[in-house]
Amino acid sequence: MNRADLARIEEANAEFYAAFEAGDLDRMSAVWADGAHASAVGCVHPGWPLLRGREEVLRSWALIMANTPYIQFVLTDLHTEVHGDQALVTCSENIITVDDSSGPGEMLAGGSVVATNVFLRVEGEWRLLHHHGSPVLNQMEEDEDE
Amino acid sequence: MNRADLARIEEANAEFYAAFEAGDLDRMSAVWADGAHASAVGCVHPGWPLLRGREEVLRSWALIMANTPYIQFVLTDLHTEVHGDQALVTCSENIITVDDSSGPGEMLAGGSVVATNVFLRVEGEWRLLHHHGSPVLNQMEEDEDE
Numbered sequence: 001m002n003r004a005d006l007a008r009i010e011e012a013n014a015e016f017y018a019a020f021e022a023g024d025l026d027r028m029s030a031v032w033a034d035g036a037h038a039s040a041v042g043c044v045h046p047g048w049p050l051l052r053g054r055e056e057v058l059r060s061w062a063l064i065m066a067n068t069p070y071i072q073f074v075l076t077d078l079h080t081e082v083h084g085d086q087a088l089v090t091c092s093e094n095i096i097t098v099d100d101s102s103g104p105g106e107m108l109a110g111g112s113v114v115a116t117n118v119f120l121r122v123e124g125e126w127r128l129l130h131h132h133g134s135p136v137l138n139q140m141e142e143d144e145d146e
Numbered sequence: 147m148n149r150a151d152l153a154r155i156e157e158a159n160a161e162f163y164a165a166f167e168a169g170d171l172d173r174m175s176a177v178w179a180d181g182a183h184a185s186a187v188g189c190v191h192p193g194w195p196l197l198r199g200r201e202e203v204l205r206s207w208a209l210i211m212a213n214t215p216y217i218q219f220v221l222t223d224l225h226t227e228v229h230g231d232q233a234l235v236t237c238s239e240n241i242i243t244v245d246d247s248s249g250p251g252e253m254l255a256g257g258s259v260v261a262t263n264v265f266l267r268v269e270g271e272w273r274l275l276h277h278h279g280s281p282v283l284n285q286m287e288e289d290e291d292e
Contacts, residue, residue: 081186088275118234136195
């Protein structure tokens, strides 16, 4: 595996989360695959069914970002596999967000999401083709892993 | 995309679910990548954190199959993308199983899981490298999709 490629894939992965943290739809749009690959773009938000197609996926991000006043990710267990022009990244998203469900306030809430991110190399750029995030509901196996 | 390849990938995907339905650990073992790729094997069961490595993943399947007296899958929304030797399959797993949590019985229970399956072509055979299944908790977006 090419070391420079690996660094570029991890940068693309980090930019996906940074765009969400910044609530910046333009940056989020730039992360995802476009053109001939737009219709193959897929995204599973935690607990959601699959959304298909770049337009549908970006619409969901606009909605989610509009409803997320604050979010921060600490990524752990980052693992990257490259096979040709496709890269498979997995990571744990350790999330800090603001829970204002019990009224406006500064309550910080946390959570853990496991993510599968598939990137595609298009004209030298690694673009996100598929994101699958799911809630970790049961910590039992994680303890066993350590 | 090669038509014969596509058929072989969809066969490999179907065999993954058939092995689970049959509760056959040998068939399940044959589905997953081995050899040089064994350490890169990854699996997320619905609600679980990521399990890494062929041995760890197959151990989880042995446990799950031992605790699943009956399960049947109806796959819908099957979508396959091939880029070189890596294939990305997504599908909805519509599950029929037996719920005996309220005592022994014939109660059928259902559920919906969205799956991302990544296959790798190794010596001409498509082998499962990564499975990510997650519960669909909210039907809201599915309705919007239609």
